[in-house]
Amino acid sequence: MKNYSLNPTNENALSMFRNDTIGRNREIARFIQLLDAIEGGCSIALNGDWGSGKTFFVKQVKLILDYCNPQTHMSNKTRESLKQIISSFGCDSSESNATVYYDAWANDNTEDPILSLIYATIKSNQTDMKEERKIEIANIVSTIVDLLTGLNTSKFVEQVKKFKGKDLFEAIKEKGNIDQLVKRFINILIEERGNKLIFFIDELDRCKPDYAIKMLERIKHYFDDERIIFVFSVNLQQLQHTIKAYYGAEFDATRYMDKFFDLRVSLSAIDYDSYFNNCAFFKRTSFFCDHACEDVIRYFRFTLREIERYIRLVKIAINKKSSYGFFNNDTLYILAGTYFVPVAIGLSMKNLDAYSKYINGLDPYPIAELPSHTQNKI
Secondary structure (H helix, E strand, O other): OOOOOOOOOHHHHHHHHHHHHOHHHHHHHHHOOOOOOOOEEEEEEOOOOOOHHHHHHHHHHHHHHHHHOOOOOHHHHHHHHHHHHHHHOOOOOOOEEEEEEEEEEEHHHOOOOOHHHHHHHHHOOOOOHHHHHHHHHHHHHHHHHHHHOOOOOOOHHHHHHHOOOOOHHHHHHHHHOOOOHHHHHHHHHHHHHHOOEEEEOOOHHHHHHEEEHHHHHHHHHHHOOOEEEEEEEOOHHHHHHHHHHHHHHOHHHHHHHHHHOOOOEEEHHHHHHHHHHHOOOOOOOOOHHHHHHHHHHHOOOOOOOHHHHHHHHHHHOHHHHHHHOOOOHHEEEEEEHHHHHHHHHHHHOOOHHHHHHHHOOOHHHHHHOOOOHHHHHO
């Protein structure tokens, strides 16, 4: 079955950039200007609903920052695409920033969040780090592990020094020896890669409560550095629930979050006109069903993820030939296939009680209240 989800790969992020698919290019430019204006260390909460496109947003910001850093490895094709985008929207950065993207939810089964964050930092490997630098990092990590865990990793470091032809840090990950970052580790990364180090921490609000809390507190304790900026793409309301689930229902989660976030920036809603004009999954046509779907999406203010799911369900439910009336001229049948079904599916996603009343003929309010150019066409 065809997949209507748009995965946040670099290729898709570039495509959305090129077409400004959801109308956020200007917002991305402003956010990069904000990052450039920050003096010293900072922690930013980029707030948005689940499915609102936060991952795409931070990955697009990261692409621009990587392009603007001459130390970053990037294909010529990607550079040329970004050059055209930057010239169109003026969303370049005046700084050379090293960047790291970290999916917290994908790693919340690890023993310690800092272990996987350090590994993600090393694996971001945007430059050719000198061999002596790699050895120095291995020694630093080994020493910290010895102090915190009581393990003797000196033999491991000797093995790393002799390790040739492979990723020196793959063995570190396999042994699970990385526990904390230290100042020297940060120094090496920034000296090699840029003026500042920017971490994009994604999906923290989806993590298990103990892991999410531990990550926030570990970062606060171990990454307090004037050259580091953290961007947490989160749903703050959901993160509050996560914090309360850990500390108790009466705990002041809002004040607690103030300890970790210096700035809170809310992500704007997607531009529906841009989306409908550029989305590969949905095309504006003269068919009644397409107008009905567009009305439903606007009426319920669906997020990006909800739109993808909605379109998929409508495609499953409606047979094109019958719903578009190519082979059936029965007006009631066309009405049901091109308007009743899209509305019903929208209700089933947003309000099950209203959906039940609607399909049983107890409350026709959606037909009456939905925006109306579709009804006029019918």
